[in-house]
Amino acid sequence: MQTPSLGQARYASGLGHTVGDDVLISERIECGADPGHCFELAGPRELIFFNPKETRAGIVTCGGLCPGLNNVIRSLFCELHYGYGIAEVIGFRGGYAGLDPASGINPVTITPEFVEGIHRQGGTILGTSRGPVDVSRAVDNLIARGIHILFTVGGDGTQRGANDLYQEARRRGHLLSVVGVPKTIDNDVAFVSRTFGFFSAVEEAARVLDCAHTEARSTLGGIGLVKLMGRHAGFITAGATVASQDVNFALIPEVPFKLEAFLSALEQRMRTKSHAVIAVAEGAGQDLLEADASARDASGNVKLKDIGIFLRGHIEAHMKTAGLPVAIRYFDPSYQVRSCPANCEDSLLCDLFARNAVHAAMAGKTGVVIGFLHERFIHVPIELLASQVKRLDPAGGWWRSVLSSTGQPANFS
Template sequence: MLTQEDLRITSLGPRKLLSPLRHLREGPRSFVPDDRRVMYHIEYCGDEIVNPLGFEKAGPREQLYFDPAECRAAIVTCGGLCPGLNNIIRNLYYKLHGDYGVPTILGIRNGYLGLNPELGREPFPLTDSVVEQIHHQGGTILGTSRGPQDARVMVDYLESLGVNLFFPIGGDGTQKGAHLIAQEIERRGLKIAVVGVPKTIDNDIKFCYRSFGYLSAVSEAETVIDRAHVEAKSTPRGVGLVKLMGREAGFIAAAATIASGEVNFTLIPEAPFSLDELLPAIGRRLDKRDHAVIVVAEGAGQDLIDHEQGRDKSGNRKLGDIGPFLKQAITDHFNEVGKPAAVKYFDPSYYIRSVQANAADSLLCEMFARCAAHAALAGKTDLFIGLWNNRPVHVPLRVSVGQVKRMEPARDLWSAVLATTGQEKW
């Protein structure tokens, strides 16, 4: 069980410098005191005693630890692509350079590889002209890579660059690396703030209600599902099969199913299924309506597939490819029963994660980047900016890394999927 001590944020030291953001001294947009909390449990019943446990609220502090004019910042993007990476880079640059007056913001190339001088390319300075239009592009102008580097080597390099504000943007593996970097910095007694921004279209970061890129991915996935529905309806006994990302959690598959309203079967890692149940259910659907649409998350049905075990460079378990497996299983089954099905298979994974951020994610990126800049200049470290009860918060890396947020089949999202698809009647 979490305690308030678990959620305590590490600081590099006392803050003695007045923030240059003078306009925040009065009015509704004001400085945030350190004892301002966002409640962990937002609901309670009747006369129940309210639990005071809460995350430290993110936002600008009236006093800073660092003098912005004497700072050098570095930004790195790691792992797979995600809508909004360039938005984070751009907004971090403008907040640090334009509002606070940090003179130098470096872009680290190709993920943590760029923090190993023997393997990576030299970083480059971000400028107004570099970032001006990047929010209209998918991907990341900094490049990315998977896999860890030695924390000692990375800290050596950050120290050699004179960096004291470091912003790693990425998923759980990236934040694990950020935590190791922060621990190495603490061991050496260095004054470098490490403030992460959580990134994953799978939306599976612990203690972050919604990560940037997720809604953009859901929107694009909905479009693909609708195309699969058109294909399925256009041929006798047509089946549109769509595989979406979601290694450990089915949030994209679930949300896109509800948004589309055209899906008949949704398969996610959190809800095991068997072919003995699924295939006859598809058959009943085809007999009744002559078409079916199936959405499967990439991590679903792994117990059904023979595949190589192990881990990839990011530390993720290797998955069998559930999409082609299901396509073949469906095709073979209906051929065997003498009622062939026309299966049209869609795998839009890389397309979905490569698009630019939509309006909702652009707004979230701006909030995350702004709050990351505030936290770092206040000397807060070993944390990422999360979203909890629709408020930006500081999440200690030590309580989040190595955990996976999963859908809970007993909660509203999965209930809505079952109501939309009707598959609870298997």
């Protein structure tokens, strides 16, 4: 799928080590006759589309928090300001709501002083929100403010919104580069081998699991039950489980389980070891809870029912019937794992995502998200990204590592 572009680049970038649009990265490592999708390699171009001295850029952060958001804001600004010397960078506050003047949320001019030290803080200095924006009013606002480039930092819902903004601007004939930086601690973005903030969240989640293990083994009949984020994908639960090495049962959305089979396995564990640690992703076992598909949040996601509270109640009832006294310690660190600052690995990743986003925008790419495959940054058309899903493969290495570290059966059926 061809990368959308605003037109012919005509200004010399003055940057070294540039790459051309003809350098492509295949979706598959071992492709044979079928390489799958092929993507442009991201990076600085010899020629750019915008005249830096006449260019204004905007940055917006949307959706839930994620470690590294402030790092991305800082690196976007630094590359725009110091790398290209563009005229002005505007920060739209409060997520997509801040793009609509009717919200009353005024943007801020980003300066070197504004971004000083923000990378050491969790959250986002620009603020965030969930939900869509009136696309027509948002594009009116961008045009009125003379914005040529908009960086959208967020997950799949944010990038679908970014595609709507790109399409509306194109329909009007306004030359607007919209470039997305994919954000989610769930690590479930297609064509991105790891999203920024994921390993910081895993590190924080592993600390909680260590605490749960301490509580469980220090109490007769102790059970540490930890609910982690992961609506549709179990990457955080799997990663934290393997990092901890003290989890006995891990439950994820991609691997359905029968409640009675799980409870029987847990009972056997308690009879032989007298303590256990359980890690469960928030999206696991939703079929057991009969979630209402019509109940949705501001982002359009189905509202999940609480699998952690559900399991705690059923574990207590099962063990009482089995005559096993237990002391359940329930942990729900959802906001803890996403609000911490980025660790060193994610800080580096944030910087590279941001700088490649700036290079793409200055070259006139639009309607794209920066992807990351085979340790290479790529340009992924938003329309293609929105049509794909990424989930943990129960037959793959991630899940095999979980089964090996926990000793649990491959399935509870």
